[in-house]
Amino acid sequence: MRRLYNSAAARRAVNISLNSDLVTRARAARLNLSSIAEAAIARALAEDVTRRFDQQIARSVAEYHEYLAEHGSLTEAVWAMEERA
Numbered sequence: 389m390r391r392l393y394n395s396a397a398a399r400r401a402v403n404i405s406l407n408s409d410l411v412t413r414a415r416a417a418r419l420n421l422s423s424i425a426e427a428a429i430a431r432a433l434a435e436d437v438t439r440r441f442d443q444q445i446a447r448s449v450a451e452y453h454e455y456l457a458e459h460g461s462l463t464e465a466v467w468a469m470e471e472r473a
Contacts, residue, residue: 392430392433392434392437393430393433399422404425406421
């Protein structure tokens with residue numbers, strides 16, 4: 389399976405805005421905010437990729453059904469040929 393991002397890439401400092409009380413409580417609990425944020429972003433990215441993949445599959449299935457409605461299936465064509473024979 390293809391990875392969504394390079395987990396071994398260098399870390400980069402970024403600025404984000406968070407609820408001050410949430411940050412205070414997280415630090416008091418000695419939580420690693422960077423790791424938590426990174427995991428949450430990775431999870432959101434995975435969900436986005438899955439959502440887009442599901443949408444593409446749905447479009448492809450819809451197009452296939454449109455094709456079948458217009459042209460019929462190969463199985464139907466074979467059965468029709470056998471009925472003529």
